[in-house]
Amino acid sequence: xxxxxxxxxxxxxxxxxxxxxxxxxxxxxxxxxxxxxxxxxxxxxxxxxxxxxxxxxxxxxxxxxxxxxxxxxxxxxxxxxxxxxxxxxxxxxxxxxxxxxxxxxxxxxxxxxxxxxxxxxxxxxxxxxxxxxxxxxxxxxxxxxxxxxxxxxxxxxxx
Numbered sequence: 001x002x003x004x005x006x007x008x009x010x011x012x013x014x015x016x017x018x019x020x021x022x023x024x025x026x027x028x029x030x031x032x033x034x035x036x037x038x039x040x041x042x043x044x045x046x047x048x049x050x051x052x053x054x055x056x057x058x059x060x061x062x063x064x065x066x067x068x069x070x071x072x073x074x075x076x077x078x079x080x081x082x083x084x085x086x087x088x089x090x091x092x093x094x095x096x097x098x099x100x101x102x103x104x105x106x107x108x109x110x111x112x113x114x115x116x117x118x119x120x121x122x123x124x125x126x127x128x129x130x131x132x133x134x135x136x137x138x139x140x141x142x143x144x145x146x147x148x149x150x151x152x153x154x155x156x157x158x159x
Contacts, residue, residue, distance in 0.1 A: 015053050025053035035144045043071035052093045062090040075149045083107045
């Protein structure tokens with residue numbers, strides 16, 4: 001995930017969204033991209049979420065969302081930016097379906113803490129290798145946030 005510019009990871013699990021379905025929706029083969037650089041505006045990265053969600057009745061919905069992380073001298077923006085997801089939900093299994101919902105989602109601190117416990121390292125050959133991979137992820141995540149929100153103390157290119 002950290003070794004490619006797309007920074008892709010797989011997601012699966014459930015999504016609770018009573019506006020779409022009163023029962024939790026199953027997510028299979030979802031994709032997450034961490035800190036993808038976007039061309040405009042400058043010094044902006046997105047965290048991108050893309051997933052097909054299925055109800056118990058088999059009906060499919062497709063969620064595409066992104067969080068915006070941009071250079072900002074105020075570290076107090078970190079929580080707002082990393083917990084605000086701009087979403088579009090489509091009918092069917094892709095972004096080609098009719099748009100059902102457009103909105104903004106915010107994750108609560110307690111839910112974020114729970115979400116962090118669900119991360120898994122796949123294909124590690126040992127516990128040490130698994131823990132090292134989690135540590136590399138944490139260092140990368142914190143490093144990008146520091147570069148973006150560290151203000152005058154953060155390193156900048158060309159300085």
